[in-house]
Amino acid sequence: xxxxxxxxxxxxxxxxxxxxxxxxxxxxxxxxxxxxxxxxxxxxxxxxxxxxxxxxxxxxxxxxxxxxxxxxxxxxxxxxxxxxxxxxxxxxxxxxxxxxxxxxxxxxxxxxxxxxxxxxxxxxxxxxxxxxxxxxxxxxxxxxxxxxxxxxxxxxxxxxxxxxxxxxxxxxxxxxxxxxxxxxxxxxxxxxxxxxxxxxxxxxxxxxxxxxxxxxxxxxxxxxxxxxxxxxxxxxxxxxxxxxxxxxxxxxxxxxxxxxxxxxxxxxxxxxxxxxxxxxxxxxxxxxxxxxxxxxxxxxxxxxxxxxxxxxxxxxxxxxxxxxxxxxxxxxxxxxxxxxxxxxx
Amino acid sequence: xxxxxxxxxxxxxxxxxxxxxxxxxxxxxxxxxxxxxxxxxxxxxxxxxxxxxxxxxxxxxxxxxxxxxxxxxxxxxxxxxxxxxxxxxxxxxxxxxxxxxxxxxxxxxxxxxxxxxxxxxxxxxxxxxxxxxxxxxxxxxxxxxxxxxxxxxxxxxxxxxxxxxxxxxxxxxxxxxxxxxxxxxxxxxxxxxxxxxxxxxxxxxxxxxxxxxxxxxxxxxxxxxxxxxxxxxxxxxxxxxxxxxxxxxxxxxxxxxxxxxxxxxxxxxxxxxxxxxxxxxxxxxxxxxxxxxxxxxxxxxxxxxxxxxxxxxxxxxxxxxxxxxxxxxxxxxxxxxxxxxxxxxxxxxxxxxxxxxxxxxxxxxxxxxxxxxxxxxxx
Numbered sequence: 001x002x003x004x005x006x007x008x009x010x011x012x013x014x015x016x017x018x019x020x021x022x023x024x025x026x027x028x029x030x031x032x033x034x035x036x037x038x039x040x041x042x043x044x045x046x047x048x049x050x051x052x053x054x055x056x057x058x059x060x061x062x063x064x065x066x067x068x069x070x071x072x073x074x075x076x077x078x079x080x081x082x083x084x085x086x087x088x089x090x091x092x093x094x095x096x097x098x099x100x101x102x103x104x105x106x107x108x109x110x111x112x113x114x115x116x117x118x119x120x121x122x123x124x125x126x127x128x129x130x131x132x133x134x135x136x137x138x139x140x141x142x143x144x145x146x147x148x149x150x151x152x153x154x155x156x157x158x159x160x161x162x163x164x165x166x167x168x169x170x171x172x173x174x175x176x177x178x179x180x181x182x183x184x185x186x187x188x189x190x191x192x193x194x195x196x197x198x199x200x201x202x203x204x205x206x207x208x209x210x211x212x213x214x215x216x217x218x219x220x221x222x223x224x225x226x227x228x229x230x231x232x233x234x235x236x237x238x239x240x241x242x243x244x245x246x247x248x249x250x251x252x253x254x255x256x257x258x259x260x261x262x263x264x265x266x267x268x269x270x271x272x273x274x275x276x277x278x279x280x281x282x283x284x285x286x287x288x289x290x291x292x293x294x295x296x297x298x299x300x301x302x303x304x305x306x307x308x309x310x311x312x313x314x315x316x317x318x319x320x321x322x323x324x325x326x327x328x329x330x331x332x333x334x335x336x337x338x339x340x341x342x343x344x345x
Numbered sequence: 346x347x348x349x350x351x352x353x354x355x356x357x358x359x360x361x362x363x364x365x366x367x368x369x370x371x372x373x374x375x376x377x378x379x380x381x382x383x384x385x386x387x388x389x390x391x392x393x394x395x396x397x398x399x400x401x402x403x404x405x406x407x408x409x410x411x412x413x414x415x416x417x418x419x420x421x422x423x424x425x426x427x428x429x430x431x432x433x434x435x436x437x438x439x440x441x442x443x444x445x446x447x448x449x450x451x452x453x454x455x456x457x458x459x460x461x462x463x464x465x466x467x468x469x470x471x472x473x474x475x476x477x478x479x480x481x482x483x484x485x486x487x488x489x490x491x492x493x494x495x496x497x498x499x500x501x502x503x504x505x506x507x508x509x510x511x512x513x514x515x516x517x518x519x520x521x522x523x524x525x526x527x528x529x530x531x532x533x534x535x536x537x538x539x540x541x542x543x544x545x546x547x548x549x550x551x552x553x554x555x556x557x558x559x560x561x562x563x564x565x566x567x568x569x570x571x572x573x574x575x576x577x578x579x580x581x582x583x584x585x586x587x588x589x590x591x592x593x594x595x596x597x598x599x600x601x602x603x604x605x606x607x608x609x610x611x612x613x614x615x616x617x618x619x620x621x622x623x624x625x626x627x628x629x630x631x632x633x634x635x636x637x638x639x640x641x642x643x644x645x646x647x648x649x650x651x652x653x654x655x656x657x658x659x660x661x662x663x664x665x666x667x668x669x670x671x672x673x674x675x676x677x678x679x680x681x682x683x684x685x686x687x688x689x690x691x692x693x694x695x696x697x698x699x700x701x702x703x704x705x706x707x708x709x710x711x712x713x714x715x716x717x718x719x720x721x722x723x724x
Contacts (some may be wrong), residue, residue, distance in 0.1 A: 037436045130544070145449060149452070240425075241424050241449060
């Protein structure tokens, strides 16, 4: 794909994301947009993708394991809700949610200095259960099993973001900012260090990378993304209770990242799409959709452990190979290698 | 590469979001129900009850000339998903919405149907559902605010208990019931000897039964969902717990009896709705339901069935398929089985959507629920 084509496609895609759910009949375009529910699902997909992005940083880039993302989502959601009820504007609540989760991530990730991988997974598993129990039993704070109702959507420059489409645009903007930050982070020396840790931590350490420090940072930043996602989740659903923050949901975030393609930048978006949209597509199957979903994941893992993005890559590189051979790119000429780079970037 | 997969995802999302075309002579009835997760038993029963009622209604000509088409969405017993599902249903501007059955999901969704002015016929029993001022919420069974005073009276007059151990499931249903009965016990001079919460989905009740035994109360009030009720009864029998086990509807339900088998024998309590009610209509309903779905319905099956008939009656009273008019027709509506056999037992709805109807005291004997006394309507 040539560079201009890529940019054009990128711009088109951004345009689709911005105006896609909107009603364009007023502009003479025969597209009535998405209904409230369609917009809701699209927004939920973005929120889920932000949380999954955090998991991807921890799992896909730093090579650790986390089973607590839903708990961080919960901390973020309740932080935003409680601060909002105390009268703070959404912007502050949002930043506070991310910050609180980042700090909790540092405290919780501290055992990561001693334990790694599966052991870290156990630490996060225990934490996940702990947070869920707190949310459920501390009724004075969280409303317990009855949850908290009537969470307000934010007001920006005097405009209420109560309509689904306006709130979608806010979430889209925040997601774009968070995605940009993640992109920058992964391309910074930090990101390189994370990848080095995942590939070979002993060698990374021998190259002077502070393994413990970077692991902790990856975990805390990833958890912070969970907090940001939670801050957007609460006003989206306008109601929170303990169930979306239970252990099962944490497992699902991990599953999303693995199914999407761990360590791939768009992996979390694809994984979140599978998790949020697939139940919609499989609705015709009624009670069987969970079975179908589980089977699909099992097949995917058995035959393509690099996830859906990996599967796509495999298919596209296979299709292109003869084409590339025809051109006969030689090392060092510089021009012929674009196909390979294009498929991996 | 990323672009490609993202484009694919967007196209797929757009394809899915295309609106479905409406048909003329049918009326879509959305059901937002617990078809998986902790509420699966209740939700499936409720759904099948509606399915059966709608088939009967359609065979008899439908509602105001329109055939009903029932479409269910699974909430996975999750209030957040229930909200999304209700939103989806509301986008199609329905005339009525059925479900959810779990009170938590009802509480999370009732402001939405109230705002959209669409009647919502529910299975939830939490006391606070009808006290929030929604003009569009309608119960199909007693709220805990109605059933708990009846249980408390029974504990005082029937069981003659001076102290009580309470075992409740730690969710909105269990906690709501526990809080409601606590209030009633105090004024009747019954002391609470033990107050135990158990988890939804809990499998091992050994420690809980030990605690109940240690409390040595005159009676034990068991307020759990179906599967937990059965597991508790089995463990209670195993440990030889010899105090009267008292329940409300669920504990004496068919599903619990099926699961707990002989361990359910001897359980007593109050039942709002039961297929063992001394009524030929109910017996016929139960027989037909079992023949159709190959399992015995519980009270939730009856709730779904009579809920559909309640909607039909109200729509015909309103004379048009207008949600606001239908909701208005439901308030103060009394439906009697001699005019509408599908209602099974005479029922009245008040201005808050609360239901009033006769109820029963019952006991489980030889794997069957036996009615021992019929309690009159409140008003």
